[in-house]
Amino acid sequence: MPHTTSPTATTTGTTAPTSTSTSASASASVDSLPWEELVTSALLGTDRRPPAPRGAPVPADAPAALLDAAALHTVRRRAGLLPAVPEARPEPAAPDPRPALPEAARHRLAHLLADRSAPSGGGRRGTAPDLTELIPQWLAIANRRGFRAPAALLPALLDAARARTDLRPQALAFAGPRGMWLAGLNPDWKFALRGSATGAPQPDLTDPDAVARLWEEGLFAERVALLDAVRAQDPPAALALLATTWPAERAEDRLMFLDSLRSGLGGSDEPFLEQALSDRSRNVRATAAELLSALPESALAGRMAARALSCVHPDRTGAVASIAVEAPHECDADMQRDGVMAVPPTGRGERSWWLGQLVEATPLGVWEERFGGRPADEIVALPVADDWAGELHTAWCRAAVRQRNPRWSRALLGRPSEPVTSGSGTASIAERSKLLAILDEGERASWVAEFIAAHGLSEAFQLLGVCTVPWAGPLGRAVVDALDIARDGGSYPWSFSGVMGLAERCLDPAEADRLEVLTAAQDEQEGASPGAGGYWSEAFQRLVSTLRLRAAMEAELMG
Numbered sequence: 001m002p003h004t005t006s007p008t009a010t011t012t013g014t015t016a017p018t019s020t021s022t023s024a025s026a027s028a029s030v031d032s033l034p035w036e037e038l039v040t041s042a043l044l045g046t047d048r049r050p051p052a053p054r055g056a057p058v059p060a061d062a063p064a065a066l067l068d069a070a071a072l073h074t075v076r077r078r079a080g081l082l083p084a085v086p087e088a089r090p091e092p093a094a095p096d097p098r099p100a101l102p103e104a105a106r107h108r109l110a111h112l113l114a115d116r117s118a119p120s121g122g123g124r125r126g127t128a129p130d131l132t133e134l135i136p137q138w139l140a141i142a143n144r145r146g147f148r149a150p151a152a153l154l155p156a157l158l159d160a161a162r163a164r165t166d167l168r169p170q171a172l173a174f175a176g177p178r179g180m181w182l183a184g185l186n187p188d189w190k191f192a193l194r195g196s197a198t199g200a201p202q203p204d205l206t207d208p209d210a211v212a213r214l215w216e217e218g219l220f221a222e223r224v225a226l227l228d229a230v231r232a233q234d235p236p237a238a239l240a241l242l243a244t245t246w247p248a249e250r251a252e253d254r255l256m257f258l259d260s261l262r263s264g265l266g267g268s269d270e271p272f273l274e275q276a277l278s279d280r281s282r283n284v285r286a287t288a289a290e291l292l293s294a295l296p297e298s299a300l301a302g303r304m305a306a307r308a309l310s311c312v313h314p315d316r317t318g319a320v321a322s323i324a325v326e327a328p329h330e331c332d333a334d335m336q337r338d339g340v341m342a343v344p345p346t347g348r349g350e351r352s353w354w355l356g357q358l359v360e361a362t363p364l365g366v367w368e369e370r371f372g373g374r375p376a377d378e379i380v381a382l383p384v385a386d387d388w389a390g391e392l393h394t395a396w397c398r399a400a401v402r403q404r405n406p407r408w409s410r411a412l413l414g415r416p417s418e419p420v421t422s423g424s425g426t427a428s429i430a431e432r433s434k435l436l437a438i439l440d441e442g443e444r445a446s447w448v449a450e451f452i453a454a455h456g457l458s459e460a461f462q463l464l465g466v467c468t469v470p471w472a473g474p475l476g477r478a479v480v481d482a483l484d485i486a487r488d489g490g491s492y493p494w495s496f497s498g499v500m501g502l503a504e505r506c507l508d509p510a511e512a513d514r515l516e517v518l519t520a521a522q523d524e525q526e527g528a529s530p531g532a533g534g535y536w537s538e539a540f541q542r543l544v545s546t547l548r549l550r551a552a553m554e555a556e557l558m559g
Helices: 019-031 035-044 062-079 103-114 131-145 151-163 165-183 187-193 208-217 220-233 235-248 251-262 267-276 282-293 299-309 333-337 350-360 365-370 376-381 389-403 406-413 429-436 441-455 473-488 493-506 509-519 532-557
Strands: 312-315 322-325
Touching: 019 062, 035 062, 103 131, 103 151, 103 532, 131 165, 131 493, 131 532, 151 165, 151 187, 165 187, 208 220, 208 235, 220 235, 220 251, 235 251, 235 267, 251 267, 251 282, 267 282, 267 299, 282 299, 299 312, 299 350, 299 365, 312 365, 322 389, 350 389, 365 376, 376 406, 389 406, 389 429, 406 429, 429 441, 441 473, 473 493, 473 509, 493 532, 509 532
Parallel strands: none
Antiparallel strands: 312 322
16 A cells, blocks of 8 residues: 555644645655656666656655555556457368377377487487487388377477477378468477468469469479479479579579479470570589489480590500590580589599599490490499599499499499409499499398498498388398497497497397397406496397387387
């Protein structure tokens, strides 16, 4: 209540409003001050800024009057709060006809999402599985089974996808239309709306007017998604759609749109790509040239082949057939128009740089004709004069990957048992991993299994990354055997933590029983790293536990 003073009696017997009326008037004037004035008075102090209107009396106890007025204002502000104007209710989410998760699988997902903030990493200790690394596998299985995400877990699922970009494709597919609808209501989840600013579904691709309207009026992300969708259904129609606005697009947008043509690339794309060779953007020209070189019958591939054949040819002057190389002496304007970069990277010679680009863009079948019908493995095995072998083989590797040619990939890979630093093909692990990706799953797994048996795991980590999960039986056994050999040999255990983590995610869960024998702790060996036995025991126990948990997850998702 406002502070007041008691009335006093006069000598005439009547009551005179001395300080009471003055204090009441001052308190009333304080109560009428705006909230901002009270805040200013509190910040500066009632001595410097008395809580009273200009010309009004100052309360006798200014601090108390200020606090009383603040309390009164607070009550007024709370009691007098007007309700906000209601916004339009959002449209309901599109129906999701997929079946609901089995109850056990729903509980498992809730557990995985709740544990996703737990620390993880290849160097961790203990025998408990790393649940955060199991989320991608769980999502992949659930999507293959065609289940619908539980509505109550959608916020946690979107939060997980926001924190980990590697989860997003599977998480958003699992979230379905209700997840997209929910993402449209929360700015924190806007990453999920890359294909549409509002989360609305793509227009009916059979409706030309709707497609044209979105292409002309949509946001960039919407247009990229639209072009990809049309390309997947009708490649020529996507090309025609792109051509309608191509000259007016920004250079960076033209580059992204051009990249969409990789899907369904064919001879009908050649006229458009040939025109793009004259684009004002160097990056657009280079991408167009790369796409054209992946079409063996294209005019650009023929031009590049003619140039490459003038530089690389059989040498029959010696007793043994070999390959002679004469690198280009210049990079003329026509070469640059066809995508040859004139300026090499730092530390790279100009002529070798130009030669590599010519060979990379040449159809591989040309070399078989050039060398008298020899198959790829024989051509790769031919000696190359003047130390040009490394440059030539590396360019052939890039050509094999670009043209997705398994025969040349196989020849350039060579035998798995050959020393890593030699062989008839390439010595680069990075190049071998790209070549392996061209082969079918079974051949890929068998090659890597033989490589591990010959060279161990230290050189094979990158190769394992291109193998299909779960690893095929021979590959899984090769990895486990190599780990067992490393343990028995007293190897430094922490150097294999990355492979062990990969094995937890990629080994077939059926291998768990066979691995049980490796979980027992071993006596410390002379010369072994301190604590190595305990580490290996923990690591194998964790591997077995993880494989069994993965098996349980799959069983739960079977319904």
